[in-house]
Amino acid sequence: MDKISKLQIVEPKYWSGLTREAHLGWLGLTEPEFINKTIDRLYEVNYGADNIVSFVESLPTHYLDTEGPYQWMLQGADERNIPLIKASLTASYGALVGTDTPGFARASFYVWYPERYFAATSVIVGEYPEDYSLRVKEDPVADGSYWRYEVELITGDDALFVPVDDLAAGTRWSEDYGLVEQELSKRGNTVHHAGFFRMENTTSYIRKQYDVPGNMIIQGKNKPLAFAFVDQDGNKQVRWIDKLGWDFMTQFRRDKARLLMHGKSNRLDDGSYGNVGESGNTIRSGFGLVEQMENGNILYYNDFSADLIGDFALDLSVGKIAEDNRVFVLSTGERGLYKFHQSMSTKATNISWLRSDGNIKFSGDKAMLNEGQFVEYTFVNGIKFKVMLDPMKDDPVRNKLIHPEGGLASSYVYDIWDAGTTNGEANIKKVSVKDSEEFFRYIPGMRDPFTAGGVGMNSSPAMTASPVDGYTVMKLFIGGVMITNPLKTGRIIPSILR
Secondary structure, X not given: OOOOOOOOOOOXXXXXXXXXXXXXXXXXXXXXXXXXXXXXXXXXXXXXXXXXXXXXXXXXXXXXXXXXXXXXXXXXXXXXXXXXXXEEOOOOOOEOOOOOOOOHHHOOEEEEEOOOOOOOOEEEEOOOOOOOOEEEOOOOEEEOOEEEEEEEEOOOOOOOOOOHHHHOOOOEEEEEEEOOOOOOOOOOOOOOOXXXXXXXXXXXXXXXXXXXXXXXXXXXXXXXXXXXXXXXXXXXXXXXXXXXXXXXHHHHHHHHHHHHHHOOOOEOOOOOEOEEOOOOOEEOOOOOHHHHHHHOEEEEEOOOOHHHHHHHXXXXXXXXXXXXXXXXXXXXXXXXXXXXXXXXXXXXXXXXXXXXXXXXXXXXXXXXXXXXXXXXXXXXXXXXXXXXXXXXXXXXXXXXXXXXXXXXXXXXXXXXEEOOXXXXXXXXXXXXXXXXXXXXXXXXXXXXOOOOOOOOOOOOOOOOOOOOOEEEEEEEEEXXXXXXXXXXXXXXXXXXXX
């Protein structure tokens, strides 16, 4: 179309029928929007829902009444393995030698444990529980810092004895039951109790802000940008959000995710905190998810494979997670996604009945291969893996170390999140203060785009909070995160990061 004037820089838009909000944005006639939920929705469209920021945002939230330290308790196991300290044929102790036959012909011998856990009548078993059982004949006797037990074999075979190697220090022993006589028995074994593990973390404060000179408003530097997306009803929507606001909100969202993921505790042994701010007041910094996982399950690897993660998840699951709830999210970087894909491809090649002809298409004399990308893996005993991209692991600013196979070493890390429950509640939760999770404020100066008349044309004086020709936008988040049971999480880390 020919220009009608040298002054023309934009051609007119044309449409018919109903004029909608989208048309106004198309014409550049709308004002900037600040809508948190819209920002969240647009973030998903632009960066994908399967990323660590979205994962953190999706976590359920536990609300506190006040900010600061918060505690939770985890029930300990009431049945345990007890490590053996030593064993002897006599109560005065003499080290066993290879030719000794403890328990031969049901003769008594003695074992020492670090605590008074078993009692008279207890039947205890070691690391080969089907081979032999020992019955505690009398209540244990304190012997220095240990407890001495007189025991005998439960057997009808007079030739049976316990191999000396099976009575080595550090072997683990547990209680099966309390065995008593048929007539006039006096007592049984005792009850074992367990208290709670008490955990503590604290809420952290983070802030972000930006300043805008007043002349940037009229120069159009924060004019709206159009973001198109499909809403929850499947309808296409267009939102116009100012560029500064978009950058601010998305970066704050990432800041919050990095805090909850990688926050480092500065709590000292005496309960105080090790840093102060420029106001001279204390800075409290809580444990992030990664730091809380350090006491969980850690595996270092040189060669990644499907069997490696399968075996690791099996160890995580057995006795801890029901078979119908063993769904694990593997959070990793771009290189980790590729490694996962390669390991699934290798696994698939070993399955003789697997068909791959669906991946190849022919057009005339040309063939096209669509390998596809493996993003899920179902292992044995109900274990299922889903992979999720964590862009933070590919951030070259935060992560510096290069992996020998290429890319950042951090990109090869797999974090295993248990998406299940502990005692009926989500195992991983955000923690925030009720009605005080986030604060979103602005300080109006001579000019701002949010206050009525903030860009001029005032017929009478308007109140302002600052004499500066411009405005400030600020956000504050108060919160933290908790892993109720860290033993239901894990990290698979390349050996270069050991």
